[in-house]
Amino acid sequence: MIQALVFYLFAAITVASAVMVISARNPVHAVLFLILAFFNAAGLFLLVGAEFLAMVLVVVYVGAVAVLFLFVVMLLDINFLKLREGFLQYLPIGGVIGLILLAELALVAGSWSFAPDAPLSVGTHVPDPTVVTNTDALGRLIYTDYFYLFQIAGLILLVAMIGTILLTLRGRTDVRRQSIAEQVARTKADSVEIRKVASGGGI
Amino acid sequence: MQELPNFAPALPEIFIAFSAIALLLLGVFRKEDATQGITVLAIVAMLFAGLLVPAAAGGRVVTFGGMFVVDGFSAFTKVLVLLASAFTMAMSANWLHREKLERFEYPVLMLLATLGMMLMISANNLMALYLGLELQSLALYVLAAYQRDSGRATEAGLKYFVLGSLASGMLLYGSSLIYGFAGTTGFDALGHSFAQGVPVGVTVGMVFVIAALAFKISAVPFHMWTPDVYEGAPTPVTAFFAVAPKIAAFSLLVRVMVGPFGDLTHQWSQVVIFISLASMALGAFGAIAQNNIKRLMAYSSIGHVGYALIGLAVGDQVGIRGVLIYLAIYLFMNVGTFAVILAMRQKGRLMEGIDDLAGLSKTHPMSAAAMAIFMFSMAGIPPLAGFWGKLYVFMAAIEKGFITLAVVGVLTSVVSAYYYLRIIKVMYFDEPVEALDHGTGKGLSFIVAFNAILIVVFTFLPSSLVSSASTAAAALFGG
Numbered sequence: 299m300i301q302a303l304v305f306y307l308f309a310a311i312t313v314a315s316a317v318m319v320i321s322a323r324n325p326v327h328a329v330l331f332l333i334l335a336f337f338n339a340a341g342l343f344l345l346v347g348a349e350f351l352a353m354v355l356v357v358v359y360v361g362a363v364a365v366l367f368l369f370v371v372m373l374l375d376i377n378f379l380k381l382r383e384g385f386l387q388y389l390p391i392g393g394v395i396g397l398i399l400l401a402e403l404a405l406v407a408g409s410w411s412f413a414p415d416a417p418l419s420v421g422t423h424v425p426d427p428t429v430v431t432n433t434d435a436l437g438r439l440i441y442t443d444y445f446y447l448f449q450i451a452g453l454i455l456l457v458a459m460i461g462t463i464l465l466t467l468r469g470r471t472d473v474r475r476q477s478i479a480e481q482v483a484r485t486k487a488d489s490v491e492i493r494k495v496a497s498g499g500g501i
Numbered sequence: 502m503q504e505l506p507n508f509a510p511a512l513p514e515i516f517i518a519f520s521a522i523a524l525l526l527l528g529v530f531r532k533e534d535a536t537q538g539i540t541v542l543a544i545v546a547m548l549f550a551g552l553l554v555p556a557a558a559g560g561r562v563v564t565f566g567g568m569f570v571v572d573g574f575s576a577f578t579k580v581l582v583l584l585a586s587a588f589t590m591a592m593s594a595n596w597l598h599r600e601k602l603e604r605f606e607y608p609v610l611m612l613l614a615t616l617g618m619m620l621m622i623s624a625n626n627l628m629a630l631y632l633g634l635e636l637q638s639l640a641l642y643v644l645a646a647y648q649r650d651s652g653r654a655t656e657a658g659l660k661y662f663v664l665g666s667l668a669s670g671m672l673l674y675g676s677s678l679i680y681g682f683a684g685t686t687g688f689d690a691l692g693h694s695f696a697q698g699v700p701v702g703v704t705v706g707m708v709f710v711i712a713a714l715a716f717k718i719s720a721v722p723f724h725m726w727t728p729d730v731y732e733g734a735p736t737p738v739t740a741f742f743a744v745a746p747k748i749a750a751f752s753l754l755v756r757v758m759v760g761p762f763g764d765l766t767h768q769w770s771q772v773v774i775f776i777s778l779a780s781m782a783l784g785a786f787g788a789i790a791q792n793n794i795k796r797l798m799a800y801s802s803i804g805h806v807g808y809a810l811i812g813l814a815v816g817d818q819v820g821i822r823g824v825l826i827y828l829a830i831y832l833f834m835n836v837g838t839f840a841v842i843l844a845m846r847q848k849g850r851l852m853e854g855i856d857d858l859a860g861l862s863k864t865h866p867m868s869a870a871a872m873a874i875f876m877f878s879m880a881g882i883p884p885l886a887g888f889w890g891k892l893y894v895f896m897a898a899i900e901k902g903f904i905t906l907a908v909v910g911v912l913t914s915v916v917s918a919y920y921y922l923r924i925i926k927v928m929y930f931d932e933p934v935e936a937l938d939h940g941t942g943k944g945l946s947f948i949v950a951f952n953a954i955l956i957v958v959f960t961f962l963p964s965s966l967v968s969s970a971s972t973a974a975a976a977l978f979g980g
Contacts, residue, residue, distance in 0.1 A: 456613070
């Protein structure tokens with residue numbers, strides 16, 4: 299009973315804040331509503347027992363993506379009202395595409411069938427969810443079973459980083475950098491010059 | 502507690518990975534002045550890993566949950582890849598210095614690309630295959646665009662990146678189909694599940710995987726990128742592209758076709774036969790009109806891939822032995838030719854036209870003689886090594902009754918002899934317009950001489966290569 303109530307609470311707030319995201323006039327408000335939607339979706343994940351997904355949603359989407367949006371909205375001078383012009387014009391075609399997708403999903407769901415051997419070969423890898431939490435199960439999969447793939451993926455990211463730096467970083471010569479050693483090594487003789495100035499005359 | 506996986510079979514790979522990271526750190530702390538030292542250390546690391554490979558490979562060992570396999574086949578091809586990388590790295594050192602493009606990332610990226618190739622060779626799972634291929638390709642995309650202020654190099658890098666990503670997409674699509682129908686990505690399990698017959702989805706997926714790997718070895722009809730990338734990329738990088746990634750991707754193709762898809766030979770052999778015929782024909786006819794020697798080498802490599810694919814189309818132990826011998830000889834011929842190309846300088850500028858070789862026999866008799874040896878060998882003229890490479894694949898084809906392949910192979914090598922001999926004609930019978938520079942580096946001369954002598958001497962001692970290729974091929978079929 300309580301579970302159902304909580305579900306409807308989370309679901310209603312998610313839908314309402316999602317509507318606000320696209321209808322709010324102030325883009326900062328839209329991003330804040332987006333964060334609210336993420337938190338409530340995380341709550342929905344918790345209800346179905348996917349605590350890992352809930353954590354990732356909060357950490358990755360709220361912590362990184364939404365904050366990035368906020369930065370973009372606040373730092374860039376974009377006229378969002380102008381972007382929204384012609385919204386109604388595209389509504390019919392967008393609606394039709396949505397309907398087609400929905401119909402296709404219904405078709406797939408209606409005629410779905412597993413290959414007869416598939417559950418046999420897949421089933422052996424799935425741990426019992428009542429014994430092992432899904433964070434634990436995913437951790438085992440990534441860091442134990444697929445340890446090798448995880449390491450190669452790390453190396454690929456390293457190559458991507460080296461490549462980006464190699465192809466784009468240029469040493470700039472037109473900036474003045476601070477050199478502490480040079481500053482400390484300065485003496486009075488380097489920087490101060492004493493001249494006798496005749497009274498009434500300039501240097 | 503679960504036990505740690507067995508790291509010993511992957512020792513050469515782990516060594517290369519650690520040395521790449523150590524050299525990267527060294528380079529970051531020492532800045533540009535350490536580049537030459539890092540290049541030398543990278544060559545040493547590759548050669549040392551080459552020594553580790555045979556030590557790590559006893560019989561067939563599988564580790565990391567069945568994703569990584571080490572056997573005689575992988576040891577043979579890994580040694581070839583490491584040799585090719587070490588050779589091309591040594592050739593690059595001189596070039597980088599002369600073009601004032603010395604940056605420590607170059608040897609590090611080459612090491613990481615080599616690591617990717619070794620992981621590809623040892624892949625025993627579709628996921629491991631994909632990740633190894635990506636590690637290799639990503640490093641190669643960056644290397645192709647390494648000369649970032651040159652428009653052609655940037656274009657080559659971008660072209661290679663876009664088309665390579667397309668190939669990766671095809672590979673993933675094919676793999677997902679195979680996984681969807683077979684329920685597993687491990688090569689061993691796939692082989693077992695296909696023994697009783699396959700659904701049509703697996704065949705479609707397999708064709709996609711073949712297409713993606715054919716892209717990586719630049720076989721027709723997936724060759725379009727090759728001439729442009731070879732021409733645009735810096736010459737030492739082109740030399741690297743022409744040898745190491747091809748050997749790695751080829752051995753991956755052989756392992757995938759013979760291993761998990763071994764029971765579907767009648768389904769894939771027609772695809773491979775078509776690719777082989779088309780590559781041989783295009784390699785022979787496409788190169789005739791070329792004036793840029795790097796483009797010519799691109800078409801020549803497409804043709805060579807076609808010849809090597811004959812061995813795969815045959816699909817038995819003798820055929821795979823032919824492939825391995827062909828690849829080994831191809832390595833030495835190409836490394837030598839590119840070393841001569843890298844030595845072609847006029848007033849310090851690198852020349853790429855075939856006409857620039859005019860009169861080389863009078864100005865540089867030794868380079869001209871070496872180049873003549875390489876060209877005769879590529880054309881398949883006995884008694885040079887290239888002849889034996891072709892002989893072993895054609896013999897395998899005739900034994901199994903693939904007469905068409907052998908006949909087309911002989912005919913196209915006659916056609917290709919035209920443009921190989923044209924280079925010799927230009928070198929020996931044309932008058933020099935402007936002489937090429939002398940003294941272009943001891944390292945290059947050594948590599949040229951070493952490979953030329955190896956190709957001439959091969960006739961007298963083919964048995965050592967042939968016997969090790971036999972054991973390697975047997976390892977693939979024994980398991």
